[in-house]
Amino acid sequence: MLDEIIDEALKQAGESSTARNIQSVSGGSINESYYVEMDQNQYFVKYHATAPAHFFEAEAKGLENIRSTDSIDTPEVLAYQDKPGQSFLVMEWMSGESTQETQSLLGERIAKMHLSHAEYHGLDQQTFIGDLPQPNQLCREWVDYYRTFRLERQLELGRERHRIADKREEKLIHLIDNLEKYIPHDIAPSYLHGDLWSGNWLPGPKGTPYVIDPSFLYGDRHFDLAFTEMFGGFTQDFYNAYNEIYPISSDYEVLKPIYQLYYSLVHLNMFGESYGGLVDRILKRYA
Structure with a gap:
């Protein structure tokens, strides 16, 4: 079931092939979070089996509002869906290390x-x-x-x-x-x-x-x-x-x-x- 949901999430994000690698990653106590590797791209996928209505929509719109200020960066939201038992959000995978600045x-x-x-x-x-x-x-x-x-x-x-x-x-x-x-x-x-x-x-x-x-x-x-x-x-x-x-x-x-x-x-x-x-x-x- 989870594989099907991730496949649907990736499809909505514009991918036509299946994932090469899926790994569970830490992402808080509310959602299940996954690193997904494709042939060309990497994604961060969040899944919530019992998400309330409009749960990921609210997160996506919040990130959009912050991004509109042209101040601090946010990961790009590529797709989201709020359906009972099938709620997910797909973002670009973000990685890096802090510097002195x-x-x-x-x-x-x-x-x-x-x-x-x-x-x-x-x-x-x-x-x-x-x-x-x-x-x-x-x-x-x-x-x-x-x-x-x-x-x-x-x-x-x-x-x-x-x-x-x-x-x-x-x-x-x-x-x-x-x-x-x-x-x-x-x-x-x-x-x-x-x-x-x-x-x-x-x-x-x-x-x-x-x-x-x-x-x-x-x-x-x-x-x-x-x-x-x-x-x-x-x-x-x-x-x-x-x-x-x-x-x-x-x-x-x-x-x-x-x-x-x-x-x-x-x-x-x-x-x-x-x-x-x-x-x-x-x-x-x-x-």
């Missing part, structure tokens, strides 16, 4: 992406964070979008999964109700990656940085930056280079835990109580 280039190019601005915050279509559906809407104010479509969404999910209750729930509701105390009203809606951790960028040829697996939206650029600091993988060269192109706001240290809270809630709702302490430590700062 890679982190600086990554910082510069993420800053240039953030210098691309939209008229509204949010997005006009659903995306995903991991495999959690992320409802969206376009909003005039970032604080309104972040409250309703990010924090309140995770609050609802946490209640459903019995991971947010009692004091944790009270503190989260208190922060949600008081976001205006911390989030300014004059934020420009930048193009954002939306899931910018170290596993979602890689070095390509000559160490050129590429980003992958976005959960794209328009919003406060510090939302992207806050996630880069949660799990490491970004050096001081990255932040220095970013700051040279687009100086980080003096409000960032106040905003950073509030934005990291969203990603902490996502991990709590996806993976369980091992992330509960992280959520509680952030909430304690603002309760």
Whole structure:
């Protein structure tokens, strides 16, 4: 069955022959990922047996939006399909090694992406964070979008999964109700990656940085930056280079835990109580 799906993926990508070599590769915990070698070309194929509707479409459009900024490179999407049991995405195979300049280039190019601005915050279509559906809407104010479509969404999910209750729930509701105390009203809606951790960028040829697996939206650029600091993988060269192109706001240290809270809630709702302490430590700062 998998061979048939990969053959169909390659056919849609423009190949007429069968694969010479297919190898399973690491590609996160959500999808099965494969390196596929043909006579002339190499591909990266992702397969998800139980993908939600529009799952790979959202990823492909997110990469297209990032590519449209002419700032940071993304692998070219060659084909995708969202069908029950037969969902896949095909991209060009990307490989390379980091150089001394890679982190600086990554910082510069993420800053240039953030210098691309939209008229509204949010997005006009659903995306995903991991495999959690992320409802969206376009909003005039970032604080309104972040409250309703990010924090309140995770609050609802946490209640459903019995991971947010009692004091944790009270503190989260208190922060949600008081976001205006911390989030300014004059934020420009930048193009954002939306899931910018170290596993979602890689070095390509000559160490050129590429980003992958976005959960794209328009919003406060510090939302992207806050996630880069949660799990490491970004050096001081990255932040220095970013700051040279687009100086980080003096409000960032106040905003950073509030934005990291969203990603902490996502991990709590996806993976369980091992992330509960992280959520509680952030909430304690603002309760």
